[in-house]
Amino acid sequence: MKVEVRISLKRDVLDPQGEAIRRVLTRLGYTEVSAVRVGKLMLLDVEGEEREHVRARVEEACRELLANPIIEDFEVRVL
């Protein structure tokens, strides 16, 4: 199965990379862009038959390795 993992910084965590991109966009003339937040998008191929089992395993992998639960939120979608 294809599984999408979306990892984003928690709302109250500063995002200097996003802020740097926003500043460059402003300099390039994209002044209508008022904020940028940068996260990660992972696409996994996972062997398995049961969608719920696959989702639970990938959520476990997020907590253990893929995301940093202190500063990041994650969302798992079985496609």
Add this chain to the structure above:
Amino acid sequence: MKVEVRISLKRDVLDPQGEAIRRVLTRLGYTEVSAVRVGKLMLLDVEGEEREHVRARVEEACRELLANPIIEDFEVRVL
């Protein structure tokens, strides 16, 4: 408007970061994960009234700055 930008490596471009993550997952016991690809997810706040105009501007920003069109694909979604 909130705009989501999904940036991923083109299919035939090697992804050493994804491959490293896959290897660690295997070592941790997630042997059912056979492939990992890592991309970027950006969330932009963009001022504007017309969805199509906003989408076109963000696509322009992708080509100019946010993505590397030689090795990456991008997808813009106005939320």
